[in-house]
Amino acid sequence: MTEREKARTPEDLTRLFVDRANAKDAEGLSLLYEEDAVMAYPPGSRTVGREAIRKFWEEALPHLPAFEPETPLPTLVSGDLALTSTPPRDGAGARAQVVRRQSDGTWLRVLDQPEFVTPSGR
Numbered sequence: 001m002t003e004r005e006k007a008r009t010p011e012d013l014t015r016l017f018v019d020r021a022n023a024k025d026a027e028g029l030s031l032l033y034e035e036d037a038v039m040a041y042p043p044g045s046r047t048v049g050r051e052a053i054r055k056f057w058e059e060a061l062p063h064l065p066a067f068e069p070e071t072p073l074p075t076l077v078s079g080d081l082a083l084t085s086t087p088p089r090d091g092a093g094a095r096a097q098v099v100r101r102q103s104d105g106t107w108l109r110v111l112d113q114p115e116f117v118t119p120s121g122r
Contacts, residue, residue, distance in 0.1 A: 004028050006106040010075045010082040010099045013107060021057075021067045029061075030054035032109055034100065039112040082107070 004020075007013045013032055020028035030053045033039070039047040039056070047056045070086040073094060080101040085094040098111040 004031060006104075007032065007099075007108070008106060010077065010084045010107050011072050013084060013097065013099055013109060014070065014072050014086060018067045018069050021061065021064070024061045026054050026057035026061055029057045033112070034108045034110050037108070037110050037112065039114065041112075041114055081110075 005012075005016060007016055016032055017029065020032070030050050033050050033053050035050050036048070037050060037053065039053055041047060041056070047053050073085045073087060076083040082099045082101075083096060084099055085096040087094050096113045097109050099107045100110050101107055
């Protein structure tokens with residue numbers, strides 16, 4: 001496996017997500033999540049576990065447009081947990097992630113509430 005950059009701050013996860021999504025790197029995206037992470041997608045459902053998240057991205061990435069970098073909203077940190085978020089394009093609500101500091105000091109996603117753009121635009 002290729003050595004990939006790790007998130008040294010909670011905010012790094014957003015940047016690394018965009019970089020890996022645009023590189024169509026499903027495995028790299030899955031490595032941004034804890035083993036038992038939960039992603040609230042597809043709508044009305046959830047994808048549970050790093051392996052299921054990797055499989056989801058393998059199927060979805062070829063059909064998605066390029067992701068654009070976004071300025072994160074202020075991060076809330078409490079001990080080894082943090083809440084990160086970014087504003088969606090339409091300005092309503094926010095995408096949000098709960099992330100946890102790992103034993104090596106890096107951060108991974110635990111819960112992910114994304115907003116997805118479909119290939120047709122939305």
